[in-house]
Amino acid sequence: MQEQLLTEPALSRVPSWVPEAAVHYLAHIESGASIRALARRSGRHASTVLRQIRACETRRDDLLVDHALRRLGGMVGTAARPGSPRSEALMTPSTSQGATGEDETTTLSAARLRREARRVLRRLCETGARLAVAAEMDKAVVVRDSGAGHPVRTAVVDRDVAEAMALKEWIACDNPGRISRYHVTARGRAALGALLAEEENAASGLRAAAAVTFDGAAAGGDPASGTRRARFAPGDTPLAALARRRDKDGKRFLDPDLVSAGERLREDFELAQMAPRMAQNWDHFLVHAGEAAGPVDGPGFGAEAARARLICALRELGPGLGDVALRCCCYLEGLETAEKKMGWSARSGKIVLRIALSRLRRHYERLGERAGMIG
DSSP states (O other): OHHHHHHHHHHHOOOOSSOOOOOOOHHTTSOOOOOOHHHHTTTTOOHHHHHHHHHHGGGGSSSHHHHHHHHHTTOGGGGGGGTHHHHHHHOOOTBBTTSSSSTTSSSSSSSHHHHHHHHHHHHHTSSSSEEEEETTEEEEEEEEEEESEEEEEEEEEEEHHHHHHHHSSSSHHHHHHHEEEEEEEEHHHHHHHHHHHHHHHHHHHHHHHTTTTTTTOOOBTTTTTTTTOOOOTTOHHHHHHHHHOTTTTTEEEEEEHHHHHHHHHHHHHHHHHTTTTSSSSHHHHHSHHHHOOOOOOSOOOOOHHHHHHHHHHHHHHHHTHEEEEEIISSSSOOOHHHHHHHTOTTTOHHHHHHHHHHHHHHHHHHHGGGGGGOO
């Protein structure tokens, strides 16, 4: 009874996305729960729980994993023992808890992790992409080798999201240092496939496939590594797929400079998400882009400068061209999906997208260094 009082109130505060091994580690190290009590609670053998705890302790050399465990440890710390003020606070339901029991205001919810993981893991699946983070940074960034000798920033990630992905072993770092660089793992690729399938099923009105789980395990795959037979290449973007296509004369459908223009638009879109007054409905700016932002006076840094550059580009494209560029370059929607949402005829989207990218390229050439890529 004493051990139950020791662990249950504290563990109820741990988000649902935290792996079982990390939950057992936190309960044992932070709350003092015995290994046998945790084994009875989870229905596992005591030796299995012991191996989980030792594995988590070994992983604390990883910067993001260590910070994730420190962050979660604050919820189940030694102050949560019976009779302490923290224990009484943990026993009282939080007014900000949602239906899942998670505190949406102070913890990373599973819904937000799903949403962010779809975006970030897709970037990391691109060739040469790495997630870079330093101990003193409150954000992490995804950079990709552009082939021109300098990296291109393709995403900005909140620190708690990066920590969660490392804790779930979706990303891993081979050479820790002052700036640690993480790559996507097989478990991360499998998780991305599950998340994209879940999103696709939700969009078509179907339930998520039972054979694929949020943690990357799938029927017929290896639950330990999270591998499964993929239905599609999760690292593909609409621009990357079109760039590989060739016409009957062997010429590429999209020239590299057109792809670069689309990537530049996407970079500003990613950076603009960090703006404090950022509205999430970008479609609104396609209608009101004319008065939404003034001219770009300088390259600028930060979310507000990226927001101004993005709205300037959308204003240049206008409705129609701006719609397809926003959906395919920024939202990463497939051409078929974009055509259906905008009511266009089949196979017309790629032609309109190429026209939009051509105008976007001229727009960036005209601005020159004033709208250069941050990366």
